[in-house]
Amino acid sequence: MAPLTNGKVPKSTKMHSKVVIIGSGPAGHTAAVYLARANINPVLFEGFMANGFAAGGQLTTTTDVENYPGFPSGILGPELMDKFREQSIRFGTQIITETVSKIDLSARPFRYWREGEEHDEAETADAIIIATGASAKRLGLKGEVTYWQSGISACAVCDGAVPIFRNQPLAVIGGGDSAAEEATYLTKYGSHVYVLVRRSELRASKIMAKRLMNHPKITILWNTVATECQGDGDLLNNLRIKNVVTGEERDLPVRGLFYAIGHEPATSLVRSQLQTDLDGYIITVPGTTQTSVKGVFAAGDVQDKRYRQAITSAGSGCMAALEAERLIAEEEGSEEA
CATH class of the missing domain: 3.50.50.60 (FAD/NAD(P)-binding domain)
Incomplete structure (x- = not known):
């Protein structure tokens, strides 16, 4: 044939x-x-x-x-x-x-x-x-479709070095080893990295958790979830985040969001x-x-x-x-x- x-x-x-x-x-x-x-x-x-x-x-x-x-x-x-x-x-x-x-x-x-x-x-x-x-698992956040690959990624190794992320504040969502690895990797490029963890503790192994918590360019936001991805229509520039314990919502200005949720x-x-x-x-x-x-x-x-x-x-x-x-x-x- x-x-x-x-x-x-x-x-x-x-x-x-x-x-x-x-x-x-x-x-x-x-x-x-x-x-x-x-x-x-x-x-x-x-x-x-x-x-x-x-x-x-x-x-x-x-x-x-x-x-x-x-x-x-x-x-x-x-x-x-x-x-x-x-x-x-x-x-x-x-x-x-x-x-x-x-x-x-x-x-x-x-x-x-x-x-x-x-x-x-x-x-x-x-x-x-x-x-x-x-x-990659996604969260379905408001604005996620608009800014996917325009500020939102699921692979720090693939995208972390892209010019739009260099010397900019970045965020990682996740609390396991992958999130710890991605956040640590992103410190090479971003000005600061915020890690959003839904719970009050990390699921990551002890050694990875210690590395994450002791890194000077990383801030862990405990009991925190993202609720909306915002930007100028072309690129992401802000996250709306919420503390699941207090209910408080606020803005987190970031130029990059990386999913590390599996x-x-x-x-x-x-x-x-x-x-x-x-x-x-x-x-x-x-x-x-x-x-x-x-x-x-x-x-x-x-x-x-x-x-x-x-x-x-x-x-x-x-x-x-x-x-x-x-x-x-x-x-x-x-x-x-």
Whole structure:
């Protein structure tokens, strides 16, 4: 069958593929490039607003990406993902702009169904790479949509060095280790960092909590929540905050707000069939992308709750491709023998 790009296989024709990739971020496309160059003819389902994101994942919602190697002047997130996609297509990846909504990992070849075709005959694959990513949890504050990526971020490492935050007062929401790490990191760039903690104590480990409380450029606002994000229509410049004990509300002038309240991995498709941790992240064999089911690999933020960077996602996508290619080669070799 001739490769289809951005196509849809007619319902009367069901595909069997050596490797199917579910997800279209750096992990998925890197896996696709490696597999396509190895003549595996991968099929990549980029989804249609899957997990709330356009094809390309979280990077499609970011502006300047300055920490991805090879782009010394930075590059817009959507542009970077367009380049990933172009490279996948160049080497022959079959990209399908549909969402995989159901999957059966109980036996190989694995069976899967597209959204809207759950009652039709399944399509099959010898190996599957899950690269569906994760999304930052948001609070749904008034003004949040207006100033998302215009002063509001969920990744200090990704965005902290952006010029609009330099030498400006910043705020972090959260009370765990992630919040402590993000706030400490932001002191390199901001003039001062306020940490909003809903409770009267931190959930962070003792060593991280001590580091946070002793830092001269950090102020912890206990029993405090944000109620509204305000700005000039283009950039954030103020938070309305409230003390949950006294009920007092006031303004907190800041130019940046960073959420550190966790991420939600997009694992609902496979959570009941693959081993996951308590937060829903897919567990992989240490040093590999192999999941608890042979032939199913997980790459990117769907299995990485620590780093969550485009470059680490791309690296794990490479690993998944090499491991899937090796598995298929070994099985084809044994069949020939």
